[in-house]
Amino acid sequence: MPRPSVREQLVDAAAECFHERGYNGTGIQDIARTAGVPKGSVYNHFASKEALAAEVMDRYAVSRKLEMLRDKAVAPVPRLRAHFEYLASDLKQFSFERGCMFGNFGAELSNHSDAMRGKVDSGLTLWTTAVTQVLEEARAAGALMTSLTPDQLGQFLVNAWEGAVLRAKVTRSRTPLDGFFVVFDSFVA
Amino acid sequence: MPRPSVREQLVDAAAECFHERGYNGTGIQDIARTAGVPKGSVYNHFASKEALAAEVMDRYAVSRKLEMLRDKAVAPVPRLRAHFEYLASDLKQFSFERGCMFGNFGAELSNHSDAMRGKVDSGLTLWTTAVTQVLEEARAAGALMTSLTPDQLGQFLVNAWEGAVLRAKVTRSRTPLDGFFVVFDSFVA
DNA sequence: ACCAATAAGACGACCGTTCATATTCTCAGG
DNA sequence: CCTGAGAATATGAACGGTCGTCTTATTGGT
Incomplete structure (x- = not known):
């Protein structure tokens, strides 16, 4: 058994600092402290x-x-809704102050580091793909109340979510997320 | 008549730097240079x-x-669409690398400066209000193909736009904006 | 005793800001 | 029309501090 490593603590601390103050707003010193x-x-x-x-x-x-x-095991529509609700509860934990790290890093680092831009891109793409697949199930079950394709809708929903999260961060309130769910429910049911 | 001042050049330069590299990524030295x-x-x-x-x-x-x-002088729906198209053309000028400054500053500075968060908030609110008013005109003209209220839709569209712009920045492509317009056209026509 | 993980401090560079000095403009008074 | 005092602006060096990174010495486990 190796000596207890500080590596995990460092990643945790860095996640907290980066999420709260951004990449350039966080110093190595902050993370270490x-x-x-x-x-x-x-x-x-x-x-x-x-x-x-x-x-x-x-x-x-x-x-x-x-x-x-x-x-x-869960029907597609409630499953997708529960997913976004989970993300919302995650945001609420910090009074909507932190936002989504994909969005934060995407905005701050896309022009600073191509590697980081790539990471955000693939993260969002993976997520979008998973959402789209649920929407395809929903369509097969006749639960999609729109003529948009699951792919179009999946892309759009993920982007709309990111925008709502950003707005929630700026207003420090859940209201934009509620707005997202209202429209969500008008698309799928 | 005051002596020709460098103040304007400084604001222009700062806008460029901040927009490209963010607040914390830009030094006073960069701006001055x-x-x-x-x-x-x-x-x-x-x-x-x-x-x-x-x-x-x-x-x-x-x-x-x-x-x-x-x-x-312009009908509400084409007017609103032209507005977003104008914003899109503005983004395209820089290959979608810069994104929206509301979004960028909102993500980076909301936790750093309450004054800045307030500025972003009121900027977005003003914008949202203007969009909502156009949507109310559209509803009166029977051009809103949704049961959502103009207010709900206005809030959502602005947030969805911000999300699409962010995604465009990360992917360096117009595709997410195109996706926005597809959904936009499914709402209003 | 060996070796990897750790700690501590120092590195030069740059941060945002201040200040003392030099320059330039404005506009009286002659 | 000229002059020169005084205000406004421009300058670049220097401030203390922190940045990200590296070097070196020491620690602790096998």
């Missing part, structure tokens, strides 16, 4: 700040729980 | 970096051309 380790230790585990951020993004993507979109 | 003036000159015209950013935001809000949403 939050993790309770000296600054110099960070580079024992990560080659650079950007490498650390990349790991944070990977973790965040996993935490979106895309598996619940593939759980055939 | 872009404007072609020495670094020290910046503080002759602005009390702080944040004050400069505030001025940039004010300018950006004006440049959104909300007046075109109030031009009763």
